[in-house]
Amino acid sequence: MTVVKDHRRDDLRDEFPVGMHVLAVDDDSTCLMILETMLRRCQYNVTSTNNAKTALNLLRGNKNKFDLVISDVQMPDMDGFQLLELVGLEMDLPVIMLSVNDDPKMVMKGITHGACDYLLKPVRIKEIQNIWQHVVRRKTVDSKERNKTSNQDKAKVDSNESGSVATGNSDQIGKSSRKRKDEDDDEENDNEHSSSQKKPRVVWTVELHHKFISAVNQLGYEKAVPKKILDMMNVEKLTRENVASHLQAFFLTLLL
DNA sequence: CTCAGAATAT
DNA sequence: AATATTCTGA
Numbered sequence A: 001m002t003v004v005k006d007h008r009r010d011d012l013r014d015e016f017p018v019g020m021h022v023l024a025v026d027d028d029s030t031c032l033m034i035l036e037t038m039l040r041r042c043q044y045n046v047t048s049t050n051n052a053k054t055a056l057n058l059l060r061g062n063k064n065k066f067d068l069v070i071s072d073v074q075m076p077d078m079d080g081f082q083l084l085e086l087v088g089l090e091m092d093l094p095v096i097m098l099s100v101n102d103d104p105k106m107v108m109k110g111i112t113h114g115a116c117d118y119l120l121k122p123v124r125i126k127e128i129q130n131i132w133q134h135v136v137r138r139k140t141v142d143s144k145e146r147n148k149t150s151n152q153d154k155a156k157v158d159s160n161e162s163g164s165v166a167t168g169n170s171d172q173i174g175k176s177s178r179k180r181k182d183e184d185d186d187e188e189n190d191n192e193h194s195s196s197q198k199k200p201r202v203v204w205t206v207e208l209h210h211k212f213i214s215a216v217n218q219l220g221y222e223k224a225v226p227k228k229i230l231d232m233m234n235v236e237k238l239t240r241e242n243v244a245s246h247l248q249a250f251f252l253t254l255l256l
Numbered sequence B: 001c002t003c004a005g006a007a008t009a010t
Numbered sequence C: 001a002a003t004a005t006t007c008t009g010a
Helices: A029-041 A052-061 A080-090 A104-112 A125-129 A132-144 A206-219 A226-233 A240-255
Strands: A021-025 A045-049 A068-072 A095-099 A117-120
Touching (some): A021 A052, A029 A068, A029 A240, A052 A068, A095 A104, A125 A240
Parallel strands (some): A021 A068, A068 A095
16 A cells, blocks of 8 residues: 555645734724634634734733734724834734735834734735744744844834745735726717727725625625625625626635 | 626636 | 626526
């Protein structure tokens, strides 16, 4: 009997730090769910909460339990930056910020407050797959050099690290977001067959996507079906097909 | 006939 | 790659 069961060309196998403990924080329950799902898929050990205070309590109560914190920026009780700061003060954990806001000021704020990464929503699972590198880096640096000059922060911003860890990097920040809502009723040419009616493609801006997410959120994952989502979103010009298409794509990105 | 979901096309 | 359109079955 051949004892060959080693045939794996599976992707996430080789040296993924399985079981790393991640604390996910987001007030939007659907986002949280998605985040959780993605993290689990990537074989992280996930604890999640929908508010920063609980997050803090969890962290304080289990100083060694977590390896990484990933938190939304905008939250009701305490915003992500405060959380970030407190965590930085009280413990040595890598924190990743999540936001729909691609404003460079915000990104900068995150970084200067000590975030080790700043991801834009909607987050793709590929970005999640890669975050363990921050933990590794932190640990490596930490054990090697315990240098703590009693200096206030110097706001030294390093764009992106130069290639260091295995897989290629994720994308850059500072793109996307076009102004939507293009009303078009301009008359102009009624030539026979040329262009009479434009067919505006629906552009799923972050905002629109967010509405979509909220709708799905309220309906619940199982009951979220195009028509219901559609009239829950209540966006003009949007068709059931549009939503259906987006829904399909959306689930694909979740599983990718 | 209407819709969801998958497949396929642009 | 993102969104639209077509197809199938309920």
